[in-house]
Amino acid sequence: MRVLLANKFFYDHGGPETVLFLTRDLLQAAGHEVIDFSMQDPRNRPSPYASYFAPNVDLQSVRPTPASLRTAVRFLDSREAARRMRALVREHRPDIAHVHSINHQLTPSILRVLRDERIPAVMTLHDYKLVCPAYTMLADGRICERCSGGRYFRAMTSSCRGRARSTLLAAESYLQHRVLRSYRAVSLFLSPSSFLAGKFREMGFPHRIEVLPNPSATVASPAGEDLARGGHILFVGRVTPEKGVRTLCRAAVQAGAALKVAGDGPQLNELKAEFGGAGGIEFLGRVEPERAQRMMREALAVAVPSEWYENQPMVILEAFANGTPVIASAIGGNSELVTDGVTGLLHPAGDADALAGRLAWATEHPAEMRRMGEQARTLAAGFAPEAYLRRLTSVYERVLSASAVPVAGATAPLAGGPP
Numbered sequence: 001m002r003v004l005l006a007n008k009f010f011y012d013h014g015g016p017e018t019v020l021f022l023t024r025d026l027l028q029a030a031g032h033e034v035i036d037f038s039m040q041d042p043r044n045r046p047s048p049y050a051s052y053f054a055p056n057v058d059l060q061s062v063r064p065t066p067a068s069l070r071t072a073v074r075f076l077d078s079r080e081a082a083r084r085m086r087a088l089v090r091e092h093r094p095d096i097a098h099v100h101s102i103n104h105q106l107t108p109s110i111l112r113v114l115r116d117e118r119i120p121a122v123m124t125l126h127d128y129k130l131v132c133p134a135y136t137m138l139a140d141g142r143i144c145e146r147c148s149g150g151r152y153f154r155a156m157t158s159s160c161r162g163r164a165r166s167t168l169l170a171a172e173s174y175l176q177h178r179v180l181r182s183y184r185a186v187s188l189f190l191s192p193s194s195f196l197a198g199k200f201r202e203m204g205f206p207h208r209i210e211v212l213p214n215p216s217a218t219v220a221s222p223a224g225e226d227l228a229r230g231g232h233i234l235f236v237g238r239v240t241p242e243k244g245v246r247t248l249c250r251a252a253v254q255a256g257a258a259l260k261v262a263g264d265g266p267q268l269n270e271l272k273a274e275f276g277g278a279g280g281i282e283f284l285g286r287v288e289p290e291r292a293q294r295m296m297r298e299a300l301a302v303a304v305p306s307e308w309y310e311n312q313p314m315v316i317l318e319a320f321a322n323g324t325p326v327i328a329s330a331i332g333g334n335s336e337l338v339t340d341g342v343t344g345l346l347h348p349a350g351d352a353d354a355l356a357g358r359l360a361w362a363t364e365h366p367a368e369m370r371r372m373g374e375q376a377r378t379l380a381a382g383f384a385p386e387a388y389l390r391r392l393t394s395v396y397e398r399v400l401s402a403s404a405v406p407v408a409g410a411t412a413p414l415a416g417g418p419p
Helices: 015-029 066-076 079-092 109-116 154-158 163-179 194-202 245-255 268-275 289-298 314-321 352-364 366-383 385-403
Strands: 002-006 033-037 096-099 121-124 188-191 209-211 233-236 259-262 281-285 301-304 326-329 344-347
Touching: 002 015, 002 079, 015 033, 015 314, 015 385, 033 079, 066 079, 066 163, 079 109, 096 109, 096 385, 109 121, 121 385, 154 163, 188 194, 188 385, 194 209, 233 245, 233 289, 233 352, 245 259, 245 268, 245 281, 245 352, 259 289, 268 281, 289 314, 301 314, 314 326, 314 366, 326 352, 344 352, 344 366, 352 366, 366 385
Parallel strands: 002 033, 002 096, 096 121, 121 188, 188 209, 233 259, 233 301, 259 281, 301 326, 326 344
Antiparallel strands: none
16 A cells, blocks of 8 residues: 655654654565655655655744744644645555654644545654643643643643743644644544553543554564673663653762763753763763664663653663663653563652662662563563554554545455554
């Protein structure tokens, strides 16, 4: 079948892109034709469809000034992205569209094009944007659910992204949900975690959601082939406030634990200034994926100290595939993957004292941590890409069948579906 994959970034930016490119590779390897749609960027991977990509939108340039009014309008709903999507669809006629992260850069305008062109669509939920204008369900560094039930105006009063930008975000949510009703164009929403699906329903999201866990992009390393394990803790990911890296650094200092922070982000320089003098903490900046995998196999544990509602962190699956246990905050989808004392250790989110206790215990019990790592490696096998592809193509075919759209070269529905 011909599958259109849409995502605002077409380079290795974060978790959604990891899933996007893995899905793309799996579909192509299985003989399906993949049609790309994204935003122009010099960092993009090559694509035969790059000429259709929407113009680049710099979110940082959106300001409440006349000079940025045009960018602000594109931020709300992009006519140019819709025009280019329409040209792509009419020229190449995909059977189905699989949409990932599109808000602000591509905007849900492309969903209405798919509806108008009678292209069935599914959408993977990578974050909380569709129930929280600010994506993260955080305000002033704390969990915030004030926009529950579609009360998006509360983003303006909480100023979760600054007053001006919060106002723009709230306006965008009302426009897409209440005025244009863009998300009605999506036949089925896919949630990688049960937690996110449950939170969406709790927040009043009215559309159909099924749980389909993301695949692991890392092939599980064979037991007994690990590199020599060090006694240090490793953090891999974006260095942003919601990821809890400051709490992790405080805990590492308190526990006297060696910590390596592999990642870049807006909080990196601030944390370097605050903790760079601590002898046990090393800030490595961004590392290439291959090096990150090797570092996981060398670490005693990978830390995921998130302070927001995580969905299904890919870094946990990667650590598990490398036989490395995870020390994670018990928040969001983390607890669906990490079982305390079995595949890693859990601690209350944002509690540096509790995390310090977990770090100290881990460094004092390396044999127990290795045992947890082997349990984690076994669990990782359940997220194999092949199983994900079977479930995903079953979803596609069920959606196509329900929409009564003929599919070029369609087969009988595959056995099994999302759990």
